[in-house]
Amino acid sequence: MQKISNGNKVFDALTQLRIIAQEREDYLKQLQFLHPAPETNRLVQKAIEYIHGHFFEETCTVQHVKDELRIHDHNFSSFFKHNVHMSIKEYITYHRLVLAKRLLRHKGLSIFQVALEIGYSTHEAFTMEFKKHEGCTPSAFHALSTTEEI
Numbered sequence: 001m002q003k004i005s006n007g008n009k010v011f012d013a014l015t016q017l018r019i020i021a022q023e024r025e026d027y028l029k030q031l032q033f034l035h036p037a038p039e040t041n042r043l044v045q046k047a048i049e050y051i052h053g054h055f056f057e058e059t060c061t062v063q064h065v066k067d068e069l070r071i072h073d074h075n076f077s078s079f080f081k082h083n084v085h086m087s088i089k090e091y092i093t094y095h096r097l098v099l100a101k102r103l104l105r106h107k108g109l110s111i112f113q114v115a116l117e118i119g120y121s122t123h124e125a126f127t128m129e130f131k132k133h134e135g136c137t138p139s140a141f142h143a144l145s146t147t148e149e150i
Helices: 002-031 042-054 062-068 076-084 088-104 111-117 123-134 138-145
Strands: none
Touching: 002 042, 002 088, 002 111, 042 062, 042 076, 042 088, 062 088, 076 088, 088 111, 088 123, 088 138, 111 123, 111 138, 123 138
16 A cells, blocks of 8 residues: 555656646746837846746846846836836746746645745745735635646
8 A cells, every 4th residue: 555655646746747847838838929019128128038937936036137137237127117017026926926826726736836836935935925916825826726637
C-alpha cells in the first residue's frame, strides 16, 4: 500500500506541475497579443515585454525591472504610468493576480503553491494582496471556483 500512496503523490505532483506549466503557457500566449499602442515609448514597450516574461518571479519588482533595462531616470515610473495607466507595481500585480485566479480554479493546487508560482514568497503577502484587489481571500476564491482535473 505504501508504494501506491507514494506513487499517487508523485502523480499528483506531476499533475500539479503540468497544470501550472499549462496555465502559465496559455497566459503568456495571451500576453503576446497585448501590445502597447504604437505611439508608446520604446523604453516603456521594453519594460512591458520584460514584465511579461518575468512577472511570476519573486525578483520582478519595480527596481529590478529598472535595473535590468538599465533605466536610471527617476521619472520613468511616472512616464510608465502615463503610458500604461497604471504604475509598474500595479502592472506586475495585475498580471500576477490574473494568473493566480487561473491557478486557483484548479482543485489540486494549494494556495501556498499558487503564491510561490506567481512570485510571492509568503502565503500572507499573497493573501493580503489578493484580498486587497479581489475583495476576498484566495481561499474563498479557490473554494468557490475549483474545477476537477482531468
